[in-house]
Amino acid sequence: MAGSSFGKLFKISTWGESHGEALGVVIDGCPAGIPLHAKDIQQDLDRRKPGQSPFSTPRNEPDKVEILSGVFEGKTTGTPISLMVRNTNQRSYDYTEISKLYRPGHADYTYNMKYGFRDYRGGGRSSGRETTARVAAGAVAKKILQELGVQIMAYTLSIGPISIDKDHFDPKEIYANFLGMPDPIAAKEAAAFLEDQKKKDDSTGGVIECQVHGLPAGIGEPVFEKLDAVLARALFSIGAVKGVEFGAGFAASTMSGSENNDFFHMTKEGKLTKLTNHAGGIMGGISDGFPIECRIAFKPTPSIYAPQKTVNTDGENVDIQVEGRHDPIIVPRAVIVVESMVALTLVDYLFQNVLSRMETIKKAFK
């Protein structure tokens, strides 16, 4: 069914397979009057694109975006924005063998169970390449957030067993190293760890942390569309995500109420503040004006060169060694995907909040 659409007001519909003609997205519900150029989108696509580090697939794709509609004289017109990225590096590869196997850790088996067959070329629709369209749409969402003063910052918190040290936190490092880690020392250790995994024909997982600054209080729609609920859905929709937590997260389950409650406090300057942010910026499903903070756990890349056991479509036990172009870690390339999904969600719920009070609506009609 219709699972490739996202958003209620700022609605996107993505399409495309790993080895099809192209990938793209239609954005329906972008307001008129936002300056938009291909380069605004390209810069985010460039952060996602393959072949940029020793730890990402060498698939060589320029991933150039085309704006096909919805923009006129450099501004959005309020009509649907269609964005497309052509696939140019589909290798003429023999997929006969893989078409008959269920790769461990992949969606081969479940797609076959659901649809009766599947486009097995490079994972088809279940490939991480699908996120290209999300990043393109996310870049448009970020333009809107920028107009509203909201910033999203995601980064690699840990790779396998190596975590950043918050005392060394340096946001500039996010863009400076291959791994998106805001701690140059941890980044170096993680690189060494990855080299090792690569040598073993193996892969690893990791955790991404995401912070949102500048989001006004009031965003989120209880009771089923609490801000954390809709963000969690957005984040779990990224392939390979196995866990999401906000603020104190799982640790809150072992805290007492008196420890976990964030106490409000008026500063001498008359500004309301909180003494802690265990809530991660969301109370009762509504943003409280303090930074949103969440962590997203990614499983290791399932495609590894190491030999594995599996079953084929004829129901026979077989050995498998997955050929192709594998990333030993997908976390660094997923950082921009996390940002994109958070951006798409925030725009949708910022828009919804415009309609929360009658007085705001009346103001809009003046």
Place this chain on the structure above:
Amino acid sequence: MAGSSFGKLFKISTWGESHGEALGVVIDGCPAGIPLHAKDIQQDLDRRKPGQSPFSTPRNEPDKVEILSGVFEGKTTGTPISLMVRNTNQRSYDYTEISKLYRPGHADYTYNMKYGFRDYRGGGRSSGRETTARVAAGAVAKKILQELGVQIMAYTLSIGPISIDKDHFDPKEIYANFLGMPDPIAAKEAAAFLEDQKKKDDSTGGVIECQVHGLPAGIGEPVFEKLDAVLARALFSIGAVKGVEFGAGFAASTMSGSENNDFFHMTKEGKLTKLTNHAGGIMGGISDGFPIECRIAFKPTPSIYAPQKTVNTDGENVDIQVEGRHDPIIVPRAVIVVESMVALTLVDYLFQNVLSRMETIKKAFK
């Protein structure tokens, strides 16, 4: 905005405040022909209702459900089912003071920021009492799951620092002890821990685990409505949830691919199986026919008798001591709420999957 609706095909719309006239739900999209009686719903409401343990609020509510429409001669008719539970034990309490304070850990501040004011009686719409309507609707969803052979089992995995020992796992215990813990030894320890918290006028958090058995492969709608994504949204929509993980969850982030991948295997009886279930029963966002497994972290009850610091609506720093009827833990009562949200989600996506293949649709029209 419209955040109290849930589901696309099996759609519910809940309403009601803690101290209003009543709470209820309209179910729009329930198929015709399902046997349904008030007692089917009442038994789940009874699991949720207050006053059943030394660790739950003594608020005395019978929580009797009325079926107001959509059922005729003991069967659902295909038209909307309206369920209502009257509030009978709203205390004539003086809310003047609380109406002017932002209680730490509560949604008082965010509701005021969003809507300009709030129904402050007992938390209004942000009260846990709102889940009554979810449980009522969930009971109807479970009737459908029953017809399709799907079982949901949730239980308390841990309370504060005390976790169950999986070697002592006994499902009968879930219903036998106050705490919903399937391990009588851990339950006893947890009870002692809670007594202690209560004496300190404090509260604690905990973790609920949920397993789904009998779900066919193929459920979930990539790419944005992956089964884990929509379940996560459903679970995070429950107040006090701070983290959700599936299968190996956060631990997967430190595993290598060769460890984490679930290997397929054909048994001698010719049945496809998996050697592990790190995926938690979901691959590429689609159920794989193996048990769904997830864990949900709850923060401690924010209402505690211990004195706290906060700010009032006049912007002054004040001391607060929250009067009223507090649970030192909400986890045991949330077990049935978790089951309900999982049930509501599964029905919706089971229904959607009926439309995944043209051959199934043709069969339906024969």
Place this chain on the structure above:
Amino acid sequence: MAGSSFGKLFKISTWGESHGEALGVVIDGCPAGIPLHAKDIQQDLDRRKPGQSPFSTPRNEPDKVEILSGVFEGKTTGTPISLMVRNTNQRSYDYTEISKLYRPGHADYTYNMKYGFRDYRGGGRSSGRETTARVAAGAVAKKILQELGVQIMAYTLSIGPISIDKDHFDPKEIYANFLGMPDPIAAKEAAAFLEDQKKKDDSTGGVIECQVHGLPAGIGEPVFEKLDAVLARALFSIGAVKGVEFGAGFAASTMSGSENNDFFHMTKEGKLTKLTNHAGGIMGGISDGFPIECRIAFKPTPSIYAPQKTVNTDGENVDIQVEGRHDPIIVPRAVIVVESMVALTLVDYLFQNVLSRMETIKKAFK
């Protein structure tokens, strides 16, 4: 499936059967801060309720509305508003015979085909009594329109062959005569015509016209949610409607472009106007700031005392004479239903239009 929900932002979910416990509606998405009292709703319900004229069913129902949630201290809180009207005059009637017949002109046959069986008491969900809930919700929508300066005026344009004379148009008459006709002379003729139909144990149809004044330009969402398209859907959702037209309507099909085009003109006072309004206030699916004008054709009441031929559920040809309480015309009571559906639609699309331009959104966040 879920067909009893209406609206995207101002979302309603109605429920209830003709002879069930009650009828009601949940409004999810009503902004906070709107003054609302039961009497605001009751006055519209009173316009719809039966037993008010010699030409409406003598069913004696007070149709008293209860506000069960979403309103606090006389104002909407932004949370769902639940409204309920108890059925009090279900006659203990023997439905055995009717349960086995397909009444001509009714939905008996189609409900059985769709759902396998039906609540046959008084038409169940397919009864006109279902519109009670729409009128209750519509009254809330009108409160919002009032805040935005929008007025809706519907009236009976014709009953059977008798139409109003626009030269005698008098809006006060809409409320002054039983028939909602803004022309006292036509109303008198129509009453005589209806008396005659009643004597013949027969019924008649008619046309309602609806005008909207004060709607700003810009409302409607091309291309699939053009304002006329969504209004038409809303109007055709009322039982017994067989045709809808806007502005020149069907007559436009025989006009030439030079006749039909509305020419724009600047008045001496510098106000943009149109020399005609063949478009009925909508151009390209968007309101143009001039009055919306549409006409809605209703079929005659299908329930008549006159003997008819039909088929029973055993597949036998039988004679039928429909007992019960029949209106010889439903048009006058449908006037308020038309107003309600138009109000619900306009609120939804007024809200959507707040998000059409980035500059408006930015203003809302200031």
Place this chain on the structure above:
Amino acid sequence: MAGSSFGKLFKISTWGESHGEALGVVIDGCPAGIPLHAKDIQQDLDRRKPGQSPFSTPRNEPDKVEILSGVFEGKTTGTPISLMVRNTNQRSYDYTEISKLYRPGHADYTYNMKYGFRDYRGGGRSSGRETTARVAAGAVAKKILQELGVQIMAYTLSIGPISIDKDHFDPKEIYANFLGMPDPIAAKEAAAFLEDQKKKDDSTGGVIECQVHGLPAGIGEPVFEKLDAVLARALFSIGAVKGVEFGAGFAASTMSGSENNDFFHMTKEGKLTKLTNHAGGIMGGISDGFPIECRIAFKPTPSIYAPQKTVNTDGENVDIQVEGRHDPIIVPRAVIVVESMVALTLVDYLFQNVLSRMETIKKAFK
């Protein structure tokens, strides 16, 4: 806002402007396993494309469709289907003048009011060219209807004052004459009438009739998604439509109940039939298994060469003579658009009906 999406289960999202790069559609929710080739779509696009008769615009567009995703080895995969048609004949035309005028009968004024500015090249998004994407999506919907045995037949019922004579009804003529009229004599008269309008630099309107055969009973979702309601919305979403009626339509308003009611009758062969079809195949918003019949009134083409009066964006009264490529009638080219919108709607509600009964759902899971 998001008005370019249509459908709940078989969901489409269209995009593109008259003089932009391309037009297209993403279909999200197409079941897997349907044979689909570009030629299936091309044949419907060819029926819509310009330049095929003396009465259609000479714009020369091949309108070749590309399938960019969702089809693998000649069958739909269940993932989104992206279809695109490049614009190739955008004339390098000077739009300076037209950009400053509000053309009578066009959406220029309302787009400016809504969005603040507009893509004025050839009408931008409000151009009839937008329907290209609908026809492409409709062709896919028709493939599904074909699998379910449902046929749609639309045709020109009248052009200006000239209507077909139902005694001369010949369905082969629909495809045989330029005007889509199933009556060769009327078609000849209409052609002469159009020649005359063309000479006068004027245009005319007309009526399309649409019949659906083979639709099973039970389709449509009361109370707000009655089949006639959702079809009406779909039809009114086509530019230039001013009226829609089903079965007896507006004429039903002057009939008596005894005339208008369709009597059920069992034939000697034991088949349930109706003696008349004034209902147009829909009772209580649900298909009754008899032919759906509706009529759609189109206004005359607003673009005419004849001089007209209007206002410019500076608020001055001006004369206007619309240059460009005008059809003196759009009805014949709209026939396939009507078929497409009906097809898209029927597929969506056929799918929804699969979920009406629990027994059907259980059958699907076997």
